[in-house]
Amino acid sequence: MTVADVRGLGSLDQTGGLTTLPVPSAPAEPRLPRARRYLMCPPEYFEVAYAINPWMDPDVAVDRTEAMRQWQELRAVYERLGHTVEVINPEPGLPDMVFAANSGTVVDGRVLGARFRAPERAAEAEHYRRWFLENGFRDVIMPACTNEAEGDFTWTGSLLLAGTGFRTDPAAHGEAQEALGVPVVSLRLVDPRYYHLDVALFVLAEAGLGRTPLVAYLPSAFSPGSREVLGRLFPDAILASEQDAACLGLNAVSDGRHVVLPTEATGLGAQVAERGFEPVFVDVGELRKSGGGPKCCTMELRS
Known part of the structure; x- marks a missing residue:
């Protein structure tokens, strides 16, 4: 399915408004959004100055003005959906600080x-630590093990899914369980393109009121054992195509009804619409040059 096909199904607003697909049929249960609180960082110093993942090529030019426009539109989408967006000030010399997750x-x-595993990003952690302390968070623990936060940790409402294989140390999974006091399920990533869990899997609906969470993921991004675990935990999961994963379609953000995802992920958008969600497409083409999408730019502050 192309973007043109989606335009025929619903509306693809090119003027900055929300872009949604209609729900083709009533779901078994209503999809109810929940107001969220997010932390974001503007890409004021964004550039691809080094390569620490397969998406990054320092020889490819970056349009920082366009990256800022895309980031501002993503923020505006969240706010129009009723969510609160907090902003941390960017720091010179930290071009990837925009990826707050x-x-x-x-x-x-x-x-x-x-x-962080990469020394180029190490200083970002301290800036965010200070932001938490300055904004009312008192229970702040800094890890001893390498852990790239929501890049590899995904909360389902009942379990913390924890990725490893490329960035986050397996020992960080136990550290997360002790620090956060929640059960952790380890998942091994095996495809270098999907080096973080948040580019291979996302949660559409969290657990609650006796319901199990619903997720979407790319099976080939995971080891055989991890695929079995995912199949047992989430038998009703949406299985994404290679095409949608390759445009970072799984680097998506859901509030329980609205699913914010890259404009190119039209097949995945159709799949989530079939389950009663409303896809909201955003352009993140410049930010993707560093391997980032909507989720990478978005840390959720769960109180």
Whole structure:
């Protein structure tokens, strides 16, 4: 399915408004959004100055003005959906600080900070730690093990899914359980393109009121054992196509009804619409040059 096909199904607003697909049929249960609180960092100093993942090529030019426009529109989408967006000031010399999801995991007001594997990003963790302390978070723990926060930690409402294989140390999974006081399920990533869990899997609807969470993921991004675990935990999961994963379609953000995802992920958008969600497409083409999408730019502050 192309973007043109989606335009025929519903509306693809080119003027900055929300872009949604209609729900083709009533779901078994209503999809109810929940107001969220997010932390974002503007890409004031964004550039691809080094290569620490397969998406990054320092020889490819970056349009910082366009990256800022895309970031501002993403923020505006969240606000139009009724969510609160907090902003941390960017720091010179930290071009990837825009990817806020990598610098903290917050569950029930508890914060586990980050410890980056790449030295180029190491300083980001301290800036975010200070932001938490200056903004009322008192239960802030900085990790001893390498952990790239919501890049590899995904909260389902009942379990913390924890990725490893490329960035986050397996020992960080146990550290997260102790720091956050929630059960952790380890998942091994095996495809270098999907080096973080948040580019291979996302949560559409969290657990609650006796319901199990619903997720979407790319099976080939995971080891055989991890695929079995995912199949047992989430038998009704949406299985994404390689095409949608390759445009970082799984680097998406859901509030329980609205699903914010890249404009190119039209097949995935149709799949989530079939389950009663409303896809909201955003352009993140410039930010993707560093391997980032909507989720990478978005840390959730769960109180």
